Structures are given as C-alpha cells and as structure tokens.
Amino acid sequence: MNVPEQVKRLGLVVGVIVVGVLLTRFYLLPRSLVSTELQRASTVAWWSAWPAKFAGSETCQACHEDVAARKSKGFHKNLACEGCHGPAVKHAEDPSAVKPSAPRDRKFCPVCHAYDASRPTGFPQINPVAHNPLKPCIACHNPHDPVPPRTPTACAACHAQIERVKAVSSHALLQCTTCHTVPERHKTAPRSALPSKPETREFCAKCHGKDATLVKEAPRIDLSTHGGAFRCWECHYPHLPGERT
Amino acid sequence: MKRREILKGLILFIPAGGALRALASQGGPTVAGPKEGSGKPDAKVYDPESHYYGMGIEVDKCIGCNRCVEACKAENDVPQEPFFFRTWVERYVIKKDGEVIVESISVKGGARQPAVQEDPDVLRTFFVPKLCNQCANPPCVQVCPVQATFSTEDGVVLVDRDRCIGCRYCIQACPYGARYLDPRTKTADKCTFCYHRVVKGLLPACVEACPTQARIFGDLKSRASRLVRFTRMNRVHVLKPGLNTEPKVYYAQLDGEVR
Numbered sequence: 001m002n003v004p005e006q007v008k009r010l011g012l013v014v015g016v017i018v019v020g021v022l023l024t025r026f027y028l029l030p031r032s033l034v035s036t037e038l039q040r041a042s043t044v045a046w047w048s049a050w051p052a053k054f055a056g057s058e059t060c061q062a063c064h065e066d067v068a069a070r071k072s073k074g075f076h077k078n079l080a081c082e083g084c085h086g087p088a089v090k091h092a093e094d095p096s097a098v099k100p101s102a103p104r105d106r107k108f109c110p111v112c113h114a115y116d117a118s119r120p121t122g123f124p125q126i127n128p129v130a131h132n133p134l135k136p137c138i139a140c141h142n143p144h145d146p147v148p149p150r151t152p153t154a155c156a157a158c159h160a161q162i163e164r165v166k167a168v169s170s171h172a173l174l175q176c177t178t179c180h181t182v183p184e185r186h187k188t189a190p191r192s193a194l195p196s197k198p199e200t201r202e203f204c205a206k207c208h209g210k211d212a213t214l215v216k217e218a219p220r221i222d223l224s225t226h227g228g229a230f231r232c233w234e235c236h237y238p239h240l241p242g243e244r245t
Numbered sequence: 246m247k248r249r250e251i252l253k254g255l256i257l258f259i260p261a262g263g264a265l266r267a268l269a270s271q272g273g274p275t276v277a278g279p280k281e282g283s284g285k286p287d288a289k290v291y292d293p294e295s296h297y298y299g300m301g302i303e304v305d306k307c308i309g310c311n312r313c314v315e316a317c318k319a320e321n322d323v324p325q326e327p328f329f330f331r332t333w334v335e336r337y338v339i340k341k342d343g344e345v346i347v348e349s350i351s352v353k354g355g356a357r358q359p360a361v362q363e364d365p366d367v368l369r370t371f372f373v374p375k376l377c378n379q380c381a382n383p384p385c386v387q388v389c390p391v392q393a394t395f396s397t398e399d400g401v402v403l404v405d406r407d408r409c410i411g412c413r414y415c416i417q418a419c420p421y422g423a424r425y426l427d428p429r430t431k432t433a434d435k436c437t438f439c440y441h442r443v444v445k446g447l448l449p450a451c452v453e454a455c456p457t458q459a460r461i462f463g464d465l466k467s468r469a470s471r472l473v474r475f476t477r478m479n480r481v482h483v484l485k486p487g488l489n490t491e492p493k494v495y496y497a498q499l500d501g502e503v504r
Contacts, residue, residue, distance in 0.1 A: 003250060040395055043405040044293075050441035053320050054450050076456075083312050083454045087319050112310045112456060118336050118370040119308045123457075 053087035056080075060088065063095070067144050074145035075124075084108070084143065109137040124148070130168045133242055135217060140173055154187070162239050169240040179203070179238065204232040291444045293398040297465045298438055299493035300452070301475040302374055304500070306459035309334050309372035314351045316454035320439060327352040329425050331436040332376035332451050337502060339369045345502050373503050374459065376451070377402065377423035377436035378484060378492030385415035385424060385435075394433065400465070400493060401440055406432045420485050421492075438462070465493070 025034070032038045060081040061068040071077055082088050085100040103109075106128065115125040132140070141147070155176040156163035166172060176182070185193035198204065207218045221227075227235065317332045318325060333351040340346070350372070383402050386394050393408035394415055409432035416424045416433060427434040439449035443462075447453070452462040463472025472495075475481075479497035485504065486492075496503070 001250075007250060036392065039405065039408065040397070043395075043403055043408075044397055044440075046406075047403055047437055047440045048444050050321070052439075052442050052445070052447065054316065054442075054447075054453050056447055056453060078458055079456045080453050083316070083456050087316070087450075111312075112308055116309065117364075117367070118338070118372050120305050120371070123308055 051089075053089050054080075054082050055087075055089045055092045057082070059092050070142075071144045074147070076144065076146060104136060104138060106134070106136055109141075109143075127168065130242075132170050132172055135170065139217065155182075158190070166239045170242055171239065198233075198238075201227075201231055204238075293444075295466060296399040297493075298400050298443060299379070299463065299465045299472055299495065300376070300438070300449075301461035301463070301472050301479075301481065301495045301497065303459050303461070303475075303479070303497045304371060304373055304503075305498040306457045307334065307372040307374055308457055308459075309336060309350055310456065311351055312454045312456060313374060313451035313460065316450040317436075320442075320450035321437070323434070324428060329427070329434075331423075331434070332374065335373045335375055337369075337371055337373060337500065338367055339500070339502055340366050341368045342366070347504075369500065371500065373496075373499075374451075375421065375423070375484075376494060377419075378421055378490065378494045379436070379438060381491035381493060382489060384418045384420065384488075384490060388414045388418040390414060397440075399443075401438050401443075402435070403437060403440065404433050404435060406430055409433055420488050420490065
C-alpha cells in the first residue's frame with residue numbers, strides 16, 4: 001500500500017490536533033468545568049446556602065411561650081408569628097439588638113379583614129370606614145386572641161335593629177346598660193317597665209366633655225360652646241354617633 | 246484510490262478516538278473520586294433522592310392578603326418593584342355574561358382596590374395564588390440553550406446564575422409566566438420552593454406566612470405528608486393540564502375558568 005507523502009503529513013497534523021483536543025478535554029480541563037453533575041451540584045449547594053430570613057413559629061415559641069399559649073387557643077391559632085411581625089431570624093439570633101415590627105395602626109388588620117367580595121364567604125370581614133372609625137384595632141381586639149366584642153344578646157334579641165346599627169358604630173363596645181338602666185321587670189313586661197334614657201347633656205359629657213376622664217379615646221367637646229341649647233341626641237344619634245341626624 | 250485511503254484512515258481514527266475517550270473516562274472518576282467522597286457527609290444529612298416536593302393550594306381559603314408575596318420577596322430578595330414576582334395572587338371576576346376579568350392584586354398601588362362590591366353582573370369572584378409549578382416535564386428546562394436551568398432530584402427547577410446568559414428564552418417558554426429576568430443580575434429567576442429552607446426542614450416562606458393555610462407544602466414521596474393527604478382528600482387540578490408539563494402545584498376547588 002503506497003500512501004502518498006502529503007497524506008501521511010496531513011494525517012500526522014490531524015492526529016496531533018485530535019490528541020491535543022482530547023487531552024485538553026479529558027485531562028487538562030478541571031472536571032468542574034465540563035461535568036454537568038458537578039455544576040448542578042454546585043448550583044444546588046449555592047441555592048441551599050441562601051440565608052433564611054423567616055425563623056418559623058417554633059423558634060418564636062421557644063422564648064415567647066406566654067404569647068404562644070394564648071394564641072394557641074384563639075381564632076389566630078394557625079397564623080404564623082412572622083405573618084404579622086415580619087421575618088425574625090435576626091431577632092432570634094440577637095433578641096436585644098433587632099426587634100421585629102409590631103403593627104399597631106388601623107391599616108394593618110384590614111389587609112386581611114376588610115370586606116372584599118372576592119374573599120371566601122364566612123371569613124370575618126368588616127368595613128373599615130364604618131367599623132369604629134379612627135379607633136386602633138388593638139384597642140378592642142387582642143391580636144393574639146381576637147374575640148369579637150359583643151353587647152348583651154338579651155337586648156339584641158328584641159332590639160336587633162339597634163344592635164345592628166350600633167355594631168358598626170364607634171359605640172359598638174358600649175354595653176346597652178352603660179346608658180340605659182334596665183329594670184329586671186322589663187324582660188317580662190317590656191311596656192310597663194321601661195328602661196331609662198339619658199336626659200341631660202351632662203350625661204354625654206361624662207365621656208365627651210372637655211374634662212372627662214372616663215374614656216381616653218373618646219372625642220372631646222366643650223359643653224359651654226358646643227351645640228348651644230340643643231341636646232346631644234338632637235344632632236347625634238347615640239347608636240350611630242358618627243352620622244349626624 | 247486516494248480518496249479510499251483517506252476514508253480508511255478516518256475509519257481507523259474514529260475507534261481510536263473512542264478508545265482514548267474510554268481511557269480518559271476511566272481516568273476521570275479516579276481524579277474526581279476524593280471530591281465526591283468529601284461531598285458525602287452532606288448527603289447523609291439531606292438525601293435529595295428520598296424527597297419529591299410539591300405544593301397544594303386550596304383556592305377557597307385564599308383571602309388575597311398578599312402576605313405570601315411579601316414574605317417571598319423578603320425571604321428571597323426579589324426586587325421590590327412591581328412586576329417581579331416569584332409568587333403572586335390573581336383576582337378572578339366572572340361576569341354573568343361569561344366575561345372573565347383576571348388581574349394581579351400583587352402589584353402595589355395598582356389593582357389593590359376591592360372588587361366591585363355588590364355588582365349584580367358578577368357571578369363569582371375569588372383569588373388564586375400562583376407560582377412556579379415546578380413541572381416534572383418543564384418547558385423552560387427544554388429550551389435553555391446553555392443548560393443553566395434543570396430539575397433537581399427532589400423535584401425543584403433551579404437556575405444556575407453563573408451559567409445563565411439572560412436570553413429570556415425560558416421566560417417565553419414558561420406557560421405559567423412564573424419566571425422573570427432579575428434586573429440586577431440580568432439572569433432568569435423563579436420560585437425555588439425556598440430550596441434553602443426546604444433542605445433544612447423548614448416550610449417555604451409563603452406557606453409559613455399564609456394566615457389561612459391556603460398553601461400546603463409537602464413531600465410527594467412520603468405517604469404521611471400533608472400534601473399527599475391533601476391530594477387524596479381533595480379533587481385536585483393542575484393548571485393547563487393539556488400542555489403535558491406535569492405540574493406539581495395542585496389546586497383544590499379550582500374554578501374551570503382559571504388558566
């Protein structure tokens with residue numbers, strides 16, 4: 001077999017290139033550069049090493065046992081601590097240096113509890129405009145054990161209309177008996193034993209007067225300049241005081 | 246005659262290359278042996294082969310509060326500006342005439358106002374949380390020209406940020422719109438099921454933060470996991486089943502209009 005000289009030389013050159021490429025590919029290059037498995041393993045390791053920012057409720061409970069015990073019995077028992085308080089890994093690592101947020105204003109709770117037609121039926125929802133305007137939610141509801149405040153159902157059994165209006169007013173938390181004295185006989189003979197009604201401006205002023213001390217959050221007026229000779233309920237309906245009648 | 250010789254030579258070359266390759270591959274593992282050995286202690290702590298993760302979503306429980314979105318952004322350092330989401334919540338409004346309005350309520354300052362309150366035209370309205378479906382047959386992985394994205398053994402689709410060239414092909418390919426291009430790294434980014442939390446035995450941030458347990462996370466390989474129980478006890482659906490992507494996010498009480 002007579003192989004021409006130029007073919008031999010070309011063959012040699014090609015051979016050197018092929019061997020060079022193979023050597024580089026399989027011996028000189030580090031395996032991490034060519035191995036898919038190693039690359040993927042390093043990516044998996046990279047993602048696994050991402051720092052977590054949410055500690056998880058169990059971590060919170062380790063220190064805040066009292067809150068956890070209270071929360072575990074209430075409607076909010078399934079809520080994660082960090083759902084409201086924000087990510088707390090840093091707080092868990094150094095409790096005194098970093099404090100998680102504790103939302104206190106009225107904007108926070110309606111994120112879940114404002115009425116929205118798309119929310120599932122039965123989920124507790126309120127109208128933030130009509131529901132005790134300006135009052136912070138935590139003044140009435142403990143976020144760790146939220147219980148809807150109620151007026152005595154005995155009154156609402158007959159006076160349901162008033163109860164419904166009052167429930168969305170800023171007087172929602174007042175018991176009926178705060179303003180009305182109800183004789184026991186009223187329950188059995190409602191028309192012959194009537195409950196009392198406030199008769200003077202001074203009665204409302206006990207909470208709303210300039211110097212009143214009974215309730216901290218109530219709006220204040222000066223009796224001597226406000227309203228002249230009119231009595232309070234001639235302008236303000238006591239069961240829905242935000243609305244003027 | 247000459248041409249035949251060249252061809253003969255070539256025929257000889259090819260098996261020679263194969264032999265070299267075989268030799269090289271014999272040499273390969275011995276070089277990498279110690280590395281693999283050193284990696285094993287980690288494997289004992291967490292064995293990806295014994296897990297296969299998925300998520301369940303109970304549509305009837307979602308109140309559209311966006312806590313999951315905020316938690317996800319905080320946990321995974323997702324850009325705070327709108328339009329970058331690893332998970333988001335959609336509001337569906339189905340009108341009586343059959344019109345369906347879908348909007349993302351996760352865009353701040355945008356559509357986050359309550360829906361039509363007492364609109365007689367509305368037949369049904371509800372929220373649907375969405376995220377990467379971690380498909381078992383992921384189109385995004387198929388189209389990646391540099392194999393920067395892949396499925397792990399435990400069933401999570403991850404992106405290699407060093408390898409990604411930012412071509413956005415995967416973003417186009419994803420039928421669920423679950424990917425976005427991170428404006429800072431210029432690489433594709435997506436939900437990882439909070440891989441770093443999951444391997445430590447923690448729940449993903451969105452599941453942790455959800456106040457109504459609308460999201461259920463679990464291991465499909467464990468018969469006792471919450472997710473397997475959820476898929477047994479509920480009639481579950483996946484999104485766009487016709488695409489054969491085999492998603493691992495299972496929806497219960499899903500309205501037929503949800504795409």
